[in-house]
Amino acid sequence: MPRGRLTAADVVRAGAELADEVGYQDLAMGALAQRLGVRTPSLYKHVDGLDDLRRQIATLAVTELGEAVRAAIQGKAGSDALAAFARAFATYVTAHPGRYTATIGAEVSGPGDELYDASARVLESMAAILRGYGVEEGEMVHAIRTLRCLFHGFAALQSSNGFQWSDDAAESFDWMIDFVDRGLRGES
Amino acid sequence: MPRGRLTAADVVRAGAELADEVGYQDLAMGALAQRLGVRTPSLYKHVDGLDDLRRQIATLAVTELGEAVRAAIQGKAGSDALAAFARAFATYVTAHPGRYTATIGAEVSGPGDELYDASARVLESMAAILRGYGVEEGEMVHAIRTLRCLFHGFAALQSSNGFQWSDDAAESFDWMIDFVDRGLRGES
DNA sequence: CGGCTATGGCTAATCGGATTAGCTTTATAG
């Protein structure tokens, strides 16, 4: 039907790259249009404004993150799985600060929402790890939320330079994971 | 010297209230001026623009939070102190969502910066709790960062409706604290 | 092959909020 230049997915992907490069704060329609070799208003044929773009970037990020962690924990269990998850998570957040920042403030509605579903997939990976530790179903919700706070908090602080998170960054992160591991092994 | 109507502190405080009421996203110079019964440009005599206002709200929030948690853990140690800290933290974040949101993305520079110093005071309270658990100095940094991730993550998720954090909110939060408590008691 | 139509792009215009410029008032120090 139409001439096939740009697609919505292209715009979102380019937006994500831009956010990673210049920082989430400076993600702007004008800059994005320029990067795509197009005039600003044209973007509105593909996304429904800046807020929509942000939300879609968040969704992309959570989706990619979900794939990354799922792949990372494949065939692993217990400490190995937890460590793999943590490493994959930290790697993603570090490699894509803009994308992850988009997820920090994004409002999640309910089932059916793409962002919600993508989040659910990440949570499912967490649940798989926790089941490997023998966490009971009754406590699963709480344990998942605890992990979520921990990882999300890490990412949020990281992305805003919250800690002077200097050299011993990795060391603290490892300590944190080890702390959780011991705690979970003590559970069952 | 001048006529003494508004002071910088007034503006920041009113901005914080506004943010709590309408949400951090909708914090705007115009609305703030209106609330103060003043025209928008007048605000610039007290704060150095919107970014500065945001930063000062973040500083106010962290300062208030620091006082709240310090008061809460007074004379307590171990599990009691941890629980008191957690309760005070959650209470503050719930009561002042706009203020806390301001702190989430705020860049922290270094010593001498007011926000940095306020943060340091909160961290000192965490350190006091951890010392009560017998955490060694060598691990202190890591333990503090872990707590920080946990609490900050909780607040960030809470403020963006990240969990469906429905009824069992408090329950999960308590579980989380209990998990940390057991982990720390296992340390020493 | 030639016209139809929906779509993607463009220019021009609008809107809204932040910020700046420059003037005016007034509390107060001296």
Add this chain to the structure above:
DNA sequence: CTATAAAGCTAATCCGATTAGCCATAGCCG
């Protein structure tokens, strides 16, 4: 009582997002 500097105000500017409305063309159908 007056000089002054802070605090307000109005008017103007800027900039980025968004909207309105027009143009070009790719793909499809006869």
